[in-house]
Amino acid sequence: MTATTSSDSMPSAITHDQPISWQKKAILSVAFLMATTSVGPGFLTQTAVFTNLYKIDMAFPVFASMFITFGIVMNLWRIVGVSGLRIQDLANKVAPGLGYGIGILLALGAVAFNFGNVSGAALGMEVLTGIDTTWGALFTGALGCLIFVVHNASKRMDQMARYLGLLMIILIAYVAMSNLPPMGATLSAAIVPTDIGNLLMPTLIIVGGSVGGYYTGAQRLVDVGLQGQQQMEPIKKAAWAGISIAVVIRILLFLAVFGVIATGAELAKANPAADAFRHGAGQLGYYIFGLVLFVASITSVVGNSYMAISLIKTLFPTVARHEKAWCVGFIALTSLGTIMMNMPILLLMLAGLVNSVILPIVLGVVLMATRRKDIVGDYKHPTYLLAIGGLIVLLMSVASVSNISNFMAKFIG
Template sequence: MSHADSARPSSAPAEGHGRDASPTTRRTALLGAMFLMATSAIGPGFITQTSTFTIQLGAAFALAILVSIIIDIAVQMNVWRVIGVAGLRAQELANRVLPGLGWLLAGLVFIGGMVFNIGNIAGTGLGLNAMLGADALIGGAISALIAIAIFLSKSAGAALDRIVVLLGALMIGLMVYVAIVSQPPVGDALVQSVNVGNLDSAMFLALATLVGGTVGGYITYAGAHRMIDSGVKGVDDIASITRSSVASILVTGLMRVLLFLAILGVVASGADLGTTNQAANAFQAAAGEVGLRMFGVVFWAAALTSVIGASYTSVSFITTSTTSDRTRNLLTVAFIVVCAVLYLVLRQAPTTLLVFAGAFNALILPVGFAVLLIVAAFRRDLLGGYRYPKWLIIVGVLAWLLSVFIAVRALGPMIALFTGA
């Protein structure tokens, strides 16, 4: 029996997403995994980071977006394929490569997920503020209670798959509308996207934040872990795994470009977006009061989905495939409670938290990704005898080297950002 066969998650049979499930059910499982990854990335941090750096860097920010999308595709293609073919979670693979390494990785991802989740809860507060004018701290606390209620419900897993798909479609529709009405300077953005002369310390911080916010920390594994927990795994599913991994990044890439263009159009028009809740102010400047309220609804929903995604994936790193659903859900609830309390105690500006969270998770990315590349290159036994494509390993190694370089260059600016130095 292969490792993949012996490690079927206990939740797979209950959810009915294994090889014996209907094609429709399997498509729903893959779509849910794809959008869990995408909506985990397209959360409050995604919107806040993109807005912050577009305002700071203008059209030059297009270079960071292009480089980050290339890195993201290379990373996710490898992450989904290794985890999907092996049928094992990232920390389980790491422990088989080197005993104890998986728990180190789990600790890093768990802490990174907590940092990001504090930012996600802060994002729900921003969303309710834009939607209803509610105080951000109170809005964050209320949203955390809603997330807890979702995980205490019996149908949390099935509802998650459907909710993330719906919210992803809503966000794309909103971005298309605002990107059109803001009339951005598309030509200038295209030119700046290949202008390597723009690389400086601010650009490296932007790169680290984008990569960390899209495929760093827990987000790296959100879709892949959800996929194998749904029973979709093994060599027989390689084509579906590959398509879903690429599609998840294309969705996030499309959203990043649309949001960038929407904010850039507002910035280029000379509008003053202030210093707080800049993304909301940009949507209001582009689409009026209706735009502000719609932004609030989608931003809050995206933040809530990211709270769910961060909590689900972070807890998946401290549990095993034999952990009962009830225990996993209770641990997830506890995780949300701790993050909410830290958010209320820290009282850090939500924008600062969200930008810092992305950069912090970029520091974690090289560690876990290196483990998966080792499995791909040297541990064919963990992949059920599957011959891993050499070209994909090469692409992965290049992306890993670039992620290390970006993380090192961004470390100083990231510390200064959070400490105010």
């Protein structure tokens, strides 16, 4: 998966004489890659853990995350797409040298994410086969590496995101529909929860658990050629499609988990999401969850590894020259690290915390770029999106400090 010239890469820009069908395929590929990477094992586990803790009130963080996702993706993707610059290169344009800090910071955040992704795949395999999570993590690492080694790796990644994304929606919908919670009360709690003060931490962490997918999609826009102001319409379509797919999966997942908890069931701490599916649809539901978790995890392992390396490959030429090898090394390193720590649930929760802290820094840099003609040319970024993005940066920056202490008290202390 080399930068722009190898046979498994897309053209650097879409021209008017290229088939529309190719453009539509590019839009779907980016949208599904973003959605499946953002609704990965971290989000699955975080939703189950927090729904178990906050019950019906968890409808509010799920509802609020939809609007936060809109604000992040629409700002990030438009500016990355119009400029044709990856996030780290955009930051270097805003302030020389800043891209190195942003790229390395996000790559480190991606390490935390991949610990969670490999952990999620190992938990999914434990459900499906009964094998220990150590062997599951090893298998996940080997499979992820294999995907990058095969010919046309980027094409395989896009195909995997589309087909496995559809499979995830079908499986989660089946369990959600088999045990729906009281919808009137749930909709009411999504707007007016009983205790909104306690819901800041779960809101920020599930956003942090999804943000890797937003970065991955933004980086992929450049690689598939959806860049430049003339491509604003397909960029917006890709963003709307990605947001819509992710939102559908999130809502169905919450309904599936809360539908079980509403019956009075208590979820097992070792693997709460799996236990929710077992209560909701019996042993079949338990195996369905194992498959969902493994599917979500392996797509996130691949997508997140691609994203991590894409964040540094334009900063360090040797990474761009050997991109596949670096992706394989990244997967191998995070798989071994996951095995050594052997704390899958905590790692999945911690990944969301780390990335919720990094997010306002990245989004703030992107918003600064919206008024730079040397970056976006004559493009006029909508004022309402700038205002929404600024509000997200402000709220998440202020909330990060209390979020860390609350997380420590609830999950570590």
